[in-house]
Amino acid sequence: MSALRAGPEAGQAAGTDAIRIEDLHKSFGPHEVLSGVSLTVAPHEVICLIGASGSGKSTLLRCINLLEPIDSGGIWLLGQQVTGPGVDVNMVRRRVGIVFQSFNLFPHMTVLRNVTLAPMKALRMPKAEAEASASDLLARFGLADKRAEYPDRLSGGQQQRVAIVRALAVQPQIMLLDEVTSALDPELVAEVLDVIRELATAGMTMLIATHEMGFAKDVANRVCFLEDGQIVEQAPPAELFTDPKDERTQRFLRRIVQAGRM
Amino acid sequence: MTSQDSFGADPLNAPVAGSVGAGAGLAGSFGASGRGPRLLSGGGRRAVAVSTASTLVVLAALVAIFWVAPGSAAVRHTFFSPADMWQSFIGNPKKGYYSVGAAIWLNIRMFLVAEVLILALALVIALVRQSTSPVMFPFRVLAMVYVDFFRGVPLLLVVFAIGLGVPALRLTFVSSQSAAVYGVSALVLSYSAYVSEVYRAGLNSVHRSQLAAARSLGLSHGTALRYVILPQALRNIVPPLLNDFISLQKDTALVAVLGAIEANEAAQIYSSTVFNFSSFTVAAILFLILTIPLARFTDRLIDRDRRRRLAGAVT
Numbered sequence: 001m002s003a004l005r006a007g008p009e010a011g012q013a014a015g016t017d018a019i020r021i022e023d024l025h026k027s028f029g030p031h032e033v034l035s036g037v038s039l040t041v042a043p044h045e046v047i048c049l050i051g052a053s054g055s056g057k058s059t060l061l062r063c064i065n066l067l068e069p070i071d072s073g074g075i076w077l078l079g080q081q082v083t084g085p086g087v088d089v090n091m092v093r094r095r096v097g098i099v100f101q102s103f104n105l106f107p108h109m110t111v112l113r114n115v116t117l118a119p120m121k122a123l124r125m126p127k128a129e130a131e132a133s134a135s136d137l138l139a140r141f142g143l144a145d146k147r148a149e150y151p152d153r154l155s156g157g158q159q160q161r162v163a164i165v166r167a168l169a170v171q172p173q174i175m176l177l178d179e180v181t182s183a184l185d186p187e188l189v190a191e192v193l194d195v196i197r198e199l200a201t202a203g204m205t206m207l208i209a210t211h212e213m214g215f216a217k218d219v220a221n222r223v224c225f226l227e228d229g230q231i232v233e234q235a236p237p238a239e240l241f242t243d244p245k246d247e248r249t250q251r252f253l254r255r256i257v258q259a260g261r262m
Numbered sequence: 263m264t265s266q267d268s269f270g271a272d273p274l275n276a277p278v279a280g281s282v283g284a285g286a287g288l289a290g291s292f293g294a295s296g297r298g299p300r301l302l303s304g305g306g307r308r309a310v311a312v313s314t315a316s317t318l319v320v321l322a323a324l325v326a327i328f329w330v331a332p333g334s335a336a337v338r339h340t341f342f343s344p345a346d347m348w349q350s351f352i353g354n355p356k357k358g359y360y361s362v363g364a365a366i367w368l369n370i371r372m373f374l375v376a377e378v379l380i381l382a383l384a385l386v387i388a389l390v391r392q393s394t395s396p397v398m399f400p401f402r403v404l405a406m407v408y409v410d411f412f413r414g415v416p417l418l419l420v421v422f423a424i425g426l427g428v429p430a431l432r433l434t435f436v437s438s439q440s441a442a443v444y445g446v447s448a449l450v451l452s453y454s455a456y457v458s459e460v461y462r463a464g465l466n467s468v469h470r471s472q473l474a475a476a477r478s479l480g481l482s483h484g485t486a487l488r489y490v491i492l493p494q495a496l497r498n499i500v501p502p503l504l505n506d507f508i509s510l511q512k513d514t515a516l517v518a519v520l521g522a523i524e525a526n527e528a529a530q531i532y533s534s535t536v537f538n539f540s541s542f543t544v545a546a547i548l549f550l551i552l553t554i555p556l557a558r559f560t561d562r563l564i565d566r567d568r569r570r571r572l573a574g575a576v577t
C-alpha cells in the first residue's frame with residue numbers, strides 16, 4: 001500500500017477504507033460539477049452510482065483515477081492520500097483500474113497486446129509472464145480465441161470485456177466502471193454484466209456508474225444517488241429503490257420507472 | 263509543398279490497423295464501392311482500349327502543336343538536341359562541364375540525409391508544440407515562432423542565408439563545411455517546420471480518449487505517446503509526409519545557388535559552356551525519374567487508406 005505514495009509522510013488517517021472521498025469539489029470553468037462529494041467504500045464493497053445524465057458520475061470516477069485534477073477536498077485510496085503534491089500518479093493508476101463507456105481499446109494492437117502493454121511497460125513484467133497471465137485472464141472471460149484479433153473485428157460486448165481484462169491485467173485493487181454497457185446493443189449487455197458479477201463475487205472493490213437499475217439492485221452492496229454535484233442519498237439497493245427518503249431520489253426513480261427502464 | 267489539412271484531422275474516420283483484412287473484400291470492385299477515382303478505372307478490355315486510344319489522340323495533338331509552332335525547330339535544337347543531351351548526361355571535364363547524370367547523385371544523397379533529419383527534428387517540434395506542461399511553455403513559444411518563421415520565409419532565402427551567412431561567421435568547423443552541407447541544413451530547417459505541422463495533424467487525429475485510456479493503465483505520458491498515440495498518428499500521415507518528400511526531392515536543386523555541383527548546377531554549367539539548354543532537359547528527366555515512383559507509391563497508399571476507411575464504415 002505504501003507504493004501508492006512517494007512521500008514518507010503518507011497519511012494513514014483513513015485507516016483501511018478502500019476509497020475515502022471528502023468534500024470533493026470540481027468545476028469545469030464556471031460550472032461546478034461536483035460540489036462537496038463525500039463517500040467511503042470498504043474493501044470488497046460494490047457501490048453503484050446512479051443519477052441523471054450530466055450529474056457528474058463520470059467526472060467523479062475520473063477524479064478518483066486522477067484523470068481530472070480536483071479543485072478542493074481529498075481522496076484517499078487504500079489509506080493513502082492521492083490528492084496533493086508528491087503523489088506518483090502512475091503508481092496510483094496501477095492500483096485503480098478504470099473502464100470507459102466507449103471501450104477505448106488500442107485499435108492498432110491485437111487483443112493480447114492491448115492486455116499486455118501496461119504489465120510490460122508499466123509493471124516491467126517480462127513478456128512471457130505478461131502473455132501467460134493475459135491469456136489466463138482472457139480465458140477466464142471467454143476471450144481465449146480472440147487473442148490474435150484486432151479490436152474492430154470484435155463485437156461491442158467482446159471489446160468491452162477485453163477493456164475490462166486490460167484494466168485487470170495490472171492487478172488493481174479497485175475497479176472503476178463508467179457505464180460500461182451504455183454503448184452496447186441490448187443483447188450484448190448481459191455478457192458484460194456477467195463479467196462484473198464475477199468480479200464482485202471474487203471480492204473486487206468496485207465503484208460502478210450505471211443506468212442499469214436492475215443490475216444495480218442485483219450486484220450493489222450500496223447505491224448512491226448523485227444530483228446537483230452531491231450524493232443526495234445512499235442506501236442498500238433494497239432500501240433505496242423501494243423506499244427512497246429524499247424527494248429528489250423519489251423524483252428520479254419515478255422518471256426511470258415512467259421511462260420503462262426499471 | 264501542399265496543404266495537409268485534408269489528412270488525419272478526422273478521428274472518427276481514422277484508418278485502423280485491423281481493417282486491412284476487411285478492405286481486401288472490396289478490392290475487386292470500383293466506383294461507389296470504394297476504389298475512388300483511379301487513374302485506370304476498372305471495366306475490362308473495352309475500357310482499356312478506349313483509354314489507350316484517347317491517350318494516343320491527346321499525345322498526338324500535343325506533339326503536332328509543338329511541331330507546327332513557328333519556333334519549333336529552334337526550340338527542338340536548344341532544348342531537345344539528342345547529342346547535347348547525351349554529352350551533358352555523361353559530362354566532359356576536359357571541356358569544362360560536369361556529368362548531369364553523376365551530379366544527380368548529390369541530389370539523392372542530400373535528399374536522403376535531409377529526410378532522416380527532417381523526420382526527427384519535425385517530430386521533436388511537434389511534440390513540444392503538443393506538450394501541455396507549464397515547464398514547457400517557453401519551448402512551446404519557441405517552437406511556434408520557429409514554425410511560423412520557416413514556413414513564412416521562402417526556402418531560397420533560407421538557403422542563401424545559411425550558405426552565405428554561416429561561412430561569413432568564420433567559426434571553426436561550422437563555417438568551413440561544403441555547400442551541400444549548408445544546403446541540407448537549410449532544407450532541414452525549412453522543411454521541419456512544414457513536416458512538424460503534418461505530425462501535429464496526425465497527433466490530433468488520434469482521439470484524446472486513447473491517451474486517457476493509456477494513462478489510466480498507469481503508463482507514463484512518454485510511454486503512452488510512444489506505444490499508443492504515435493503509431494496511430496504515423497499511420498494517418500504517411501501520405502502527406504510522402505507528398506512533402508516529393509517536393510523535397512526537387513528542392514534539393516535550390517542548393518545549386520551555393521555552387522554545389524548537383525544536377526541543376528551541372529546542367530547550368532553545360533548550358534553556359536556549350537550554349538545549349540538540352541542539359542536542363544536531362545536534369546528535368548532525371549528529377550522526374552526520382553519523383554514519379556514516390557508519387558505513384560503515395561497514390562497507392564492513399565487509395566489503400568480510402569478502402570480501409572470505407573471497410574471500417576461498413577462494419
Ligand SMILES: Nc1ncnc2c1ncn2[C@@H]1O[C@H](COP(=O)(O)OP(=O)(O)OP(=O)(O)O)[C@@H](O)[C@H]1O
Nearest residue numbers: 028033051052053054055056057058059060179209
Ligand atoms: N472535460 C470537460 N470539460 C467541460 N465540461 C465537462 C467536461 N467533462 C464533463 N463536463 C461537464 O460536467 C458535467 C458532468 O459530466 P459527467 O460526464 O461527469 O456526467 P455523467 O453523470 O457521467 O453523465 P452521463 O450519465 O451522461 O454519462 C456535464 O455537464 C458535462 O458537460
Ligand SMILES: [Mg+2]
Nearest residue numbers: 057058178179
Ligand atoms: Mg458519464
